[in-house]
Amino acid sequence: MGKISPVSAKYIINAQIQIDGVVDRPDVIGAIFGQTEGLLGADLELRELQRSGRVGRIEVKSDIKGGKTSGLIIIPSSLDKTETAIVAASLETIQRIGPCNSKVNVEKIEDVRVSKRNFVIERAKELLRDLTEQVLPDSQEITDEVAASVRMMEIIEYGRDRLPSGPAIEESDDIIVVEGRADVLNLLKHGIKNTIAMNGTNVPQTIIDLSKRKVITLFVDGDRGGDLIIKEVGEVAEIDYVVKAPDGKEVEEITKKEIHKALRSKVAFEQVRLDLNGRGLREIKEQSNRKEEDLIVNETLSNRPMQAVVSERPIKPIQQPILKRQVIPIKQKEMFREMLDNLIGTRGAYLLDQDLNILGKVPTTELNATVKNLNSVYAVVFDGIINKETSETAQNSNVKYLVAMESKVRSENGLEILTGENL
Numbered sequence: 066m067g068k069i070s071p072v073s074a075k076y077i078i079n080a081q082i083q084i085d086g087v088v089d090r091p092d093v094i095g096a097i098f099g100q101t102e103g104l105l106g107a108d109l110e111l112r113e114l115q116r117s118g119r120v121g122r123i124e125v126k127s128d129i130k131g132g133k134t135s136g137l138i139i140i141p142s143s144l145d146k147t148e149t150a151i152v153a154a155s156l157e158t159i160q161r162i163g164p165c166n167s168k169v170n171v172e173k174i175e176d177v178r179v180s181k182r183n184f185v186i187e188r189a190k191e192l193l194r195d196l197t198e199q200v201l202p203d204s205q206e207i208t209d210e211v212a213a214s215v216r217m218m219e220i221i222e223y224g225r226d227r228l229p230s231g232p233a234i235e236e237s238d239d240i241i242v243v244e245g246r247a248d249v250l251n252l253l254k255h256g257i258k259n260t261i262a263m264n265g266t267n268v269p270q271t272i273i274d275l276s277k278r279k280v281i282t283l284f285v286d287g288d289r290g291g292d293l294i295i296k297e298v299g300e301v302a303e304i305d306y307v308v309k310a311p312d313g314k315e316v317e318e319i320t321k322k323e324i325h326k327a328l329r330s331k332v333a334f335e336q337v338r339l340d341l342n343g344r345g346l347r348e349i350k351e352q353s354n355r356k357e358e359d360l361i362v363n364e365t366l367s368n369r370p371m372q373a374v375v376s377e378r379p380i381k382p383i384q385q386p387i388l389k390r391q392v393i394p395i396k397q398k399e400m401f402r403e404m405l406d407n408l409i410g411t412r413g414a415y416l417l418d419q420d421l422n423i424l425g426k427v428p429t430t431e432l433n434a435t436v437k438n439l440n441s442v443y444a445v446v447f448d449g450i451i452n453k454e455t456s457e458t459a460q461n462s463n464v465k466y467l468v469a470m471e472s473k474v475r476s477e478n479g480l481e482i483l484t485g486e487n488l
Contacts, residue, residue, distance in 0.1 A: 154171065313409075
């Protein structure tokens with residue numbers, strides 16, 4: 066007898082069967098053939114359809130519970146959809162199987178081609194995605210990749226300490242000193258060839274000798290380890306400038322844009338030397354910004370009428386509401402300072418209630434929008450710079466304290482602005 070595989074079928078009939086008794090699988094199949102025989106005519110006789118391969122093997126999956134049998138009948142078909150529907154409907158005429166009453170209910174007729182079509186679509190998406198990821202780069206990308214590889218191959222060993230460096234150490238008057246070989250490779254990749262590495266935190270004699278005849282810029286990672294290297298190198302070598310990578314990043318992983326931006330904002334080492342308490346470069350920059358702010362305040366005072374200046378004497382504090390600063394409790398300042406330290410390098414912000422409980426933490430990019438939508442924020446502590454927009458948003462939302470690494474604006478209208486230096 067010819068049989069058709071479910072794989073080559075166009076349709077699959079799925080029917081549920083309920084039997085009031087216990088029967089075996091052969092009883093069900095026998096009832097299907099016996100009770101549909103002669104019902105649909107010779108052309109749709111199930112035995113003949115199976116023999117010609119137009120109907121496949123009938124599968125019966127049964128389960129016996131509580132003296133009753135239930136199961137599923139599966140019949141693959143390569144007939145057209147009309148003939149398949151007629152054969153499916155004929156199954157529901159079966160009322161007895163063996164000595165037991167039964168009921169057959171056709172649940173659905175599945176179009177196998179739809180399932181195959183869905184598989185084709187999903188597989189095509191995967192193939193297209195792989196093709197897109199592995200597509201041949203354009204000529205500019207090839208040129209850039211080859212040029213970067215050539216520049217990275219230019220790394221040499223310099224001096225008696227055999228330090229990794231770029232090829233332009235001798236002819237350059239300005240030298241960039243970094244921590245390790247990976248930092249040199251990253252700068253070489255982006256076209257900076259006057260770079261040399263210390264190969265660790267200990268300062269080699271080669272670096273000390275170079276610092277006596279070259280202008281040295283120390284380029285360190287944007288973390289506390291970078292601050293320690295600044296202090297250690299500054300004690301034994303003549304450093305002229307200091308540069309830090311963005312907060313939380315290492316020199317070996319920053320992009321070309323970040324490298325050039327950092328180099329443009331280099332700070333004279335003498336400013337770092339003035340920091341007797343061992344604070345990091347970030348606080349030195351804050352101190353510089355604070356001095357500029359104080360200069361603006363002094364200029365404002367100098368341009369005021371004499372009466373306004375006189376009114377700033379301690380005996381008449383009520384006449385200077387704009388310049389008067391709030392007295393902040395020591396415990397509150399300590400909490401602000403601790404939160405600010407925890408946020409360093411995270412680009413995040415804490416929103417606090419009046420008891421200084423944290424209402425939530427959000428990215429600084431979403432800070433203004435979040436503060437606008439909340440009316441219960443008492444203080445905001447964030448890793449960033451306070452600008453005019455942030456200040457105005459805080460004032461409009463009745464925020465009392467705005468705490469950040471740096472600030473470009475002053476305290477006013479009930480809003481107290483604090484920076485790392487104030488704390």
